[in-house]
Amino acid sequence: MNTLPELRRKFRSVWPLLDERTRRIMAANEAVSLGFGGISVVHRACGLSRRAIAKGVREIQEGIVPSEGRIRCPGAGRKSITVSDPRLLDALEEMIDGQTRGDPQSPLRWICKSTRAIARQLGRNKHPVSHAKVAQILHDLNYSLQSNRKTEEGTDHPDRDAQFRHINAAVKRRLAQGIPVISVDTKKKELIGNYNNAGQQWLPAKQPKKVQGHDFPSPEVPRAYPYGIYDLGRNAGFVNVGTDHDTGEFAVASIRGWWHFEGRRLYPDTATLLITADGGGSNGSRLRLWKLELQKFADQTGMCLSVCHFPPGTSKWNKIEHRLFSFITSNWRGEPLRDYETIVNLIARTTTAKGLKVTCRLDRRKYPTGRKVSDEEMKRINVERNKFHGDWNYVIRPKATERS
Known part of the structure; x- marks a missing residue:
């Protein structure tokens, strides 16, 4: 099999079933079997870049096997924004610190500013970040966006x-x-x-602790x-x-x-x-x-x-x-x-x-x-x-x- 249409049909039938690495290995295997110029032919047939196919060829030749459960080698991919911008978390917490309020019976904290407003302010402070990432970071920090009526606690003092x-x-x-x-x-x-x-804690099924009520101690x-x-x-x-x-x-x-x-x-x-x-x-x-x-x-x-x-x-x-x-x-x-x-x-x-x-x-x-x-x-x-x-x-x- 060496015609472009035949290769395209072959790739099209199995492509949705493969992940990033297995696609690369399959394409590289076809390129090796075609010999000289095989990488270019396979590139046109499946759409993978020549660089990715060449990487697959090296993996086949060197017998590289990834760690179990991984597609990429450890450390691959873009670094987290909190790693590339280590001051981001401090800048975020410092900016919203004056706006937070909390409940002594809950580990959550609340913030009334929208994530888009926070992202714009961080951008002006030389910490560019998307509003979606701001929402993710706030969630990781145990913040939750609440409506303004949550600020009411009895009669507000004018000062x-x-x-x-x-x-x-x-x-x-x-x-x-x-x-x-x-x-x-x-x-x-x-x-x-x-x-x-x-509250609740993990215990063997159907074996709750026996306790007294304390409505009228x-x-x-x-x-x-x-x-x-x-x-x-x-x-x-x-x-x-x-x-x-x-x-x-x-x-x-x-x-x-x-x-x-x-x-x-x-x-x-x-x-x-x-x-x-x-x-x-x-x-x-x-x-x-x-x-x-x-x-x-x-x-x-x-x-x-x-x-x-x-x-x-x-x-x-x-x-x-x-x-x-x-x-x-x-x-x-x-x-x-x-x-x-x-x-x-x-x-x-x-x-x-x-x-x-x-x-x-x-x-x-x-x-x-x-x-x-x-x-x-x-x-x-x-x-x-x-x-x-x-x-x-x-x-x-x-x-x-x-x-x-």
Whole structure:
């Protein structure tokens, strides 16, 4: 067989059944059988390039066999855009960081900008990329595009967005200066015992774990209060699991524990600490005990404590919610929290693909409720309020120079 029409009929009958490599090998085999000029004849008959056919001839002559399950040799094909442009991921996350919001019970984050708008902005920043690739990268980073109504959380404060920008600017400025920035909050209290824990895990078929419901737990049932400190600059978490009550004293004791166990070793020369916190709870902007205990902490360490609170109803924007707590919840889903040691071990084993590391300790100290802070005690707090919403943004300076 050496006529062009016959070769075309032969190739046409089997071509749809072959992959890239087998097409190349078949064409090369025909070219070898034709002898001199065979590559050109086969090229006209099947449409493969002369280079591809010549490559197939070399593979036949050298007996090259690809790895099992592969068509091309390892390393073939175009490099991923994240490899050819290693700054792309950082540029993408930096650009949309101020637009993100998250749910403390989910590892997802949400972004309102369209992928086309993001791709155009990246192109203007010398990171050309298609909107389809942006969507793929965002999906890989656990982002999801949601409708604008998801931003509503109760009644919006008129200065909500301005406070977000204020916090964002303060955090970026401190991180650029090498000053530690921590995001703090209390995770929801957990019942200790063989109680149902939301979520599923892989178990032998039809052998679910038997647990109790906890719709109306007895007051005597022990509870755990995980208070988290997330270090934004180092992607590291520290969780202090309390066994008594979630009070302002407990919140600051948790921050003090982070400082003694990790902070002072990681930031030996810092004179300032920036804390971002919710507007309510044990670290609320109106809680007197929180500020009084912060004053004690400042006096003990000699540090200036700069605090920024998120506006009411916006706790989901706090970084700790979707960078630490959501992964803790995912890690222990479906696992009954039978005792305090189980909680500590599960939290300490929490990791992410981006290298999150979590330290966890158990705090059995007593933190009584009902502590009243008098006006006289409040006057002794060395607080400097920011010109913009001093109730949300303030600095507590040490009254003593002795550091512990």
